[in-house]
Amino acid sequence: xxxxxxxxxxxxxxxxxxxxxxxxxxxxxxxxxxxxxxxxxxxxxxxxxxxxxxxxxxxxxxxxxxxxxxxxxxxxxxxxxxxxxxxxxxxxxxxxxxxxxxxxxxxxxxxxxxxxxxxxxxxxxxxxxxxxxxxxxxxxxxxxxxxxxxxxxxxxxxxxxxxxxxxxxxxxxxxxxxxxxxxxxxxxxxxxxxxxxxxxxxxxxxxxxxxxxxxxxxxxxxxxxxxxxxxxxxxxxxxxxxxxxxxxxxxxxxxxxxxxxxxxxxxxxxxxxxxxxxxxxxxxxxxxxxxxxxxxxxxxxxxxxxxxxxxxxxxxxxxxxxxxxxxxxxxxxxxxxxxxxxxxxxxxxxxxxxxxxxxxx
Ligand code: AOF
Ligand code: ZN
Numbered sequence: 001x002x003x004x005x006x007x008x009x010x011x012x013x014x015x016x017x018x019x020x021x022x023x024x025x026x027x028x029x030x031x032x033x034x035x036x037x038x039x040x041x042x043x044x045x046x047x048x049x050x051x052x053x054x055x056x057x058x059x060x061x062x063x064x065x066x067x068x069x070x071x072x073x074x075x076x077x078x079x080x081x082x083x084x085x086x087x088x089x090x091x092x093x094x095x096x097x098x099x100x101x102x103x104x105x106x107x108x109x110x111x112x113x114x115x116x117x118x119x120x121x122x123x124x125x126x127x128x129x130x131x132x133x134x135x136x137x138x139x140x141x142x143x144x145x146x147x148x149x150x151x152x153x154x155x156x157x158x159x160x161x162x163x164x165x166x167x168x169x170x171x172x173x174x175x176x177x178x179x180x181x182x183x184x185x186x187x188x189x190x191x192x193x194x195x196x197x198x199x200x201x202x203x204x205x206x207x208x209x210x211x212x213x214x215x216x217x218x219x220x221x222x223x224x225x226x227x228x229x230x231x232x233x234x235x236x237x238x239x240x241x242x243x244x245x246x247x248x249x250x251x252x253x254x255x256x257x258x259x260x261x262x263x264x265x266x267x268x269x270x271x272x273x274x275x276x277x278x279x280x281x282x283x284x285x286x287x288x289x290x291x292x293x294x295x296x297x298x299x300x301x302x303x304x305x306x307x308x309x310x311x312x313x314x315x316x317x318x319x320x321x322x323x324x325x326x327x328x329x330x331x332x333x334x335x336x337x338x339x340x341x342x343x344x345x346x347x348x349x350x351x352x353x354x355x356x357x358x359x360x361x
Contacts, residue, residue, distance in 0.1 A: 005061060006053035006070035009042065013049055017112045020044060020084040021141045023052055024063070025114070028086050028148060029329035032057035033294055034162060034200060035272035037149040039063040041085040048076050056333075058200065058273065064089055064099040068106050079107035086114045086145045088138075089129065090122035100128040110135040114145030119156050151293035151349060160263045161274040163291050164201065165283050166194060167310045168298040174307030175280060180213075182308075189341035190298045195220065197296065201231050201275040203254070203266055207282035208237025217246045218277070232271060236262050236282060259285060284313035287323055295325055295348040298340070324351035 009015075009023060020042040028040030031054050039055040041063035053067030061069060064085055071078050083089075089099035089111065103111060111134055117123045126136050146153060155162045168186045169175050176182035186194075198204060198220035206216065218233040233253045235241060241248040241255065254269065256262035266274060276286050286292050316322055325348035330336040338345040 005056050006051060006066040008048075008070075009050040009052045015042070015044065015050055017082070017084055017137070017140055020050060020082075021086065021112065021114055021145075023050070024054075024084055024086050025141065025144055025148060027052045027054045028063065030331040030333055031055050032200075032334065033152070033328070034058050034164070035202065037087060037152045039085065039087045041067045041083060043067040043071055043078065043081055043083055045071060045076050045078055045081040051076065059095050062090065062096055062099050063087075065096065065102050068102050071106075080109045081106070082110040082112060083108045084112040084140075086141075086148065088113050088115065088117040088123065089125040090117060090119075091125040091128045092122045094121065098125075098128075100125045100132075103129060103134065104132045108134060110137070112137045112140055114138075114140055115142045118153060150352075155293055159267055160291075161202070161266055161271045162293050163274050163276060163286060164197070164294040164296060165276045165286050165292040166197065166278070166296045166298070167283060168194070168300070169310035170300055170302045170304040170307065172303050172305070172307075173310050174304035175278070175310040176308040177304050178306050178308070180308065185302065185304075186298045186300045186343045187341040190300070190343040190345065193340050193345060194296075194298060197275060198231060201273045202271040203232040203234050203269075203273075204275045204277055205234035205236055205262065205282065206277050207279050208235055208239045208241070209281065210277075210279040211235045211237075211241060211245065211247055212239065213279075215245050215247075217250070231275070232266075232269060234262055234266065234274070259289065259291070280308065280310055280312045284311040287311060288314050290350065292350065294328070295346075295350075297346040297348065299344045299346065301342055325349060326351045 024040035024042045028038040031038045035058040041053045043051040051067045051070050053063045055063045083103055091098050091100045111129050130136050152162055204218045219230050233247050233250055235247055235255045238257050247253045254265050256265055276283055327336055328347040328349050336347045
C-alpha cells in the first residue's frame with residue numbers, strides 16, 4: 001500500500017520537543033529498511049499544527065524534506081519554525097539533496113536532533129546548521145533513535161553494506177524437498193514480493209553451490225532495463241564459476257572466496273544494501289556471524305518432511321545458543337507479519353544480546 005510520506009499530525013498542538021520526537025520516531029517506522037536508515041521529522045511551524053514527514057526508503061525524499069514539501073505545498077509559513085528530527089540532517093547530495101540546505105532555505109529557527117549520523121558521506125549537518133545561525137539541540141530520545149536503526153548504525157560503523165537475508169521455506173523449515181526440488185514452495189504473491197525486494201537492493205549474493213545448481217542471472221528488472229540499474233550479482237565460495245554460466249558472462253558479477261572478501265569488495269563498489277538469497281549454507285553463515293541485519297522469511301503452508309533445511313551450518317546445540325530474532329515494527333504500509341496469498345512473510349531483526357528465548361520458566 002502506498003502511503004503519503006507527510007501529513008498534518010491530527011489533534012496535536014502545543015507538543016513538547018520530546019512529544020514531537022516520539023511522534024517522529026513512531027512515523028519513522030513507516031519507512032522501509034535498507035541502504036538508508038528509518039527517519040522521521042516533525043515540523044512545528046509557529047502558525048499551524050505539526051507536520052510529520054518520514055523517509056519511505058532509499059531513493060525517496062528524506063524525512064525533513066518530506067515535511068517541508070508538505071508545508072510548502074499547503075502554503076504553511078515555515079519561517080521561525082522548529083524542526084524535530086530523529087537523525088542529524090544530512091549535509092550531502094546523495095540520491096537526494098542536502099537536508100541542511102532545505103532547513104536553512106525554509107527559515108527554520110531551531111532544529112532538535114535525537115542522534116548523530118555516523119555516515120562519513122552525510123554527517124556534520126548539525127555544525128552546518130549552527131554555522132548558519134540555527135539553534136541546534138541534540139540528544140532528545142537518542143537511545144530510542146539509536147535502537148530504531150541499531151543494525152543500520154552497526155553496518156555504517158563497520159564500513160559494510162546493510163544486509164538482508166531471505167529464506168523461503170515450509171512450516172517445517174525446509175527450502176527444498178528431499179530430492180532437491182524447490183521451484184514453487186511459495187506462491188505467486190510471495191514470489192513477486194521477493195522480486196520487489198530484489199529491485200530495491202544494490203547487490204544480490206548467492207553461494208557457489210546455488211550458482212552451480214541453478215545457473216541464475218540474479219536480475220531484478222526486465223532484461224531491457226539499463227544494465228547499471230540491475231543489482232550487482234555476487235557469488236561467494238571457493239569453487240570457480242563455469243565460464244558459460246550467466247553469472248560468469250555478466251561483466252558486473254563480483255566473485256569472492258569468503259564473506260569478508262565479498263563485503264570488502266562490495267563496499268569498494270559502493271554497495272549499501274546487500275540481499276543474500278541462498279543457499280542454506282551461505283544464509284546460515286551470514287546469520288551465524290551476526291551479519292543478518294534483517295531476515296525475511298517467506299513461510300509456505302506446506303510440510304516437506306525430511307527435506308533440505310532452509311539454513312545449515314548454525315552450530316546450535318542448546319537453546320541458549322539459539323539465534324533469536326524479533327518481529328520488526330509494523331505499519332499500514334508494512335504489516336508484519338504480512339499475508340501474501342497462501343503464504344506469510346515475517347520481517348525479523350536480530351534480538352539484542354541478552355534477549356533470548358526463555359519460554360520455560
Ligand atoms: C536525513 N534525513 O530522512 C535520511 C537521512 O542517498 P540519500 O540522499 O538518500 O542519502 C542517504 C544518507 O543520508 C543515509 O546513508 C544517511 O546517512 C542519511 N539519511 N538523512 O537527513 C533522512 N534518511
Ligand atoms: Zn537528508
